[in-house]
Amino acid sequence: MIQKILVGTDTSAAADLAVEAAADLARAHDAELLVLYVKPPIDAREVFDPGKLPDPDGYLDRMPQRFPGVKVGGRVESGDPAETICDVAEAEGFDTIVIGNRGTHGKKRWFLGSVPNAVVQHSPCSVFVADTRRAQ
Amino acid sequence: MSATTITETRQHAAQGIRAFYSRPIGWLALLVSSATLAYGGGGVMFWFHAIYRGEKGPPINDWYHWAFDSSLGFIALTPALFFILPGALWAIDRTRLGASRAKAAAYVALVGVLFGVVTGPGPIMHDFLVGRDTALGKLAVDVFGRDPDVAARVGGEYSTLSDVILQVAVGVPVYVTVALVALVAVRAMVSGLARA
Numbered sequence: 001m002i003q004k005i006l007v008g009t010d011t012s013a014a015a016d017l018a019v020e021a022a023a024d025l026a027r028a029h030d031a032e033l034l035v036l037y038v039k040p041p042i043d044a045r046e047v048f049d050p051g052k053l054p055d056p057d058g059y060l061d062r063m064p065q066r067f068p069g070v071k072v073g074g075r076v077e078s079g080d081p082a083e084t085i086c087d088v089a090e091a092e093g094f095d096t097i098v099i100g101n102r103g104t105h106g107k108k109r110w111f112l113g114s115v116p117n118a119v120v121q122h123s124p125c126s127v128f129v130a131d132t133r134r135a136q
Numbered sequence: 137m138s139a140t141t142i143t144e145t146r147q148h149a150a151q152g153i154r155a156f157y158s159r160p161i162g163w164l165a166l167l168v169s170s171a172t173l174a175y176g177g178g179g180v181m182f183w184f185h186a187i188y189r190g191e192k193g194p195p196i197n198d199w200y201h202w203a204f205d206s207s208l209g210f211i212a213l214t215p216a217l218f219f220i221l222p223g224a225l226w227a228i229d230r231t232r233l234g235a236s237r238a239k240a241a242a243y244v245a246l247v248g249v250l251f252g253v254v255t256g257p258g259p260i261m262h263d264f265l266v267g268r269d270t271a272l273g274k275l276a277v278d279v280f281g282r283d284p285d286v287a288a289r290v291g292g293e294y295s296t297l298s299d300v301i302l303q304v305a306v307g308v309p310v311y312v313t314v315a316l317v318a319l320v321a322v323r324a325m326v327s328g329l330a331r332a
Contacts (some may be wrong), residue, residue, distance in 0.1 A: 040158070043155065045161060048161050048323060049323065083151075
């Protein structure tokens with residue numbers, strides 16, 4: 001029985017597909033949904049491209065309107081994305097984490113690592129991997 | 137500091153560096169900053185050391201000398217800058233500066249100061265590696281040719297300590313200014329790429 005779902009987002013189009021999948025899952029199971037934005041420890045855009053910085057508060061505020069009928073909440077945390085997602089899931093007893101599969105392939109993964117792969121490896125609960133390739 | 141704290145600090149540093157370079161803009165910033173600081177800032181410092189103070193180096197044409205020294209600086213200092221750029225951003229984040237311009241100004245100042253300090257031993261390394269009678273210095277003369285005007289130039293005799301102190305004292309304001317130029321250049325490139 002799925003009761004508490006956690007979905008991580010960086011507010012990108014690909015992550016938004018995972019959020020939609022998580023909302024569908026929450027609706028189907030009448031589960032509680034938390035949309036988590038993890039602010040990276042350092043973001044080069046802060047000084048080199050400040051206009052492109054995401055607006056997580058605005059993004060999360062729109063969740064109840066976007067997904068009526070779903071018990072959805074939003075939160076912003078700081079830290080390493082994969083580690084923070086797993087920590088929040090463990091500390092607050094989430095039974096399912098939803099993530100997109102963007103970042104699981106390609107050369108970049110070898111150097112930078114992949115948030116979805118790290119979450120799958122270290123998750124304290126079930127992980128639902130949404131296909132977000134159409135956003136790439 | 138306990139072993140656990142050291143391990144955690146290392147992990148946080150690695151996470152920060154990974155996060156900085158997780159976007160192409162981080163690599164663009166490194167490349168542009170390194171090239172601008174090495175060739176632009178290096179050009180000013182070359183003029184200061186070699187022409188204004190007349191410190192001895194291989195007797196080659198000044199333009200070749202600048203390009204040679206700056207290229208060596210670019211290769212040697214890019215690894216240091218790899219850590220300085222995310223390090224400066226990490227330090228600024230700790231200050232809780234809110235305004236974007238204040239963050240940019242603090243970033244430029246910090247990068248310039250750190251880079252200036254890192255280049256402090258530069259005159260020692262220069263004399264050791266590419267000084268007038270070193271193997272690399274002789275190779276530079278073989279490759280670029282001896283410039284009789286430069287060879288005849290009367291140079292000043294200075295202590296290594298004064299060279300190092302002046303490298304930092306003059307270098308810091310120069311590198312802060314050049315770091316600002318690099319920031320503006322990266323922003324212009326990113327804006328141009330977004331429009332293209």
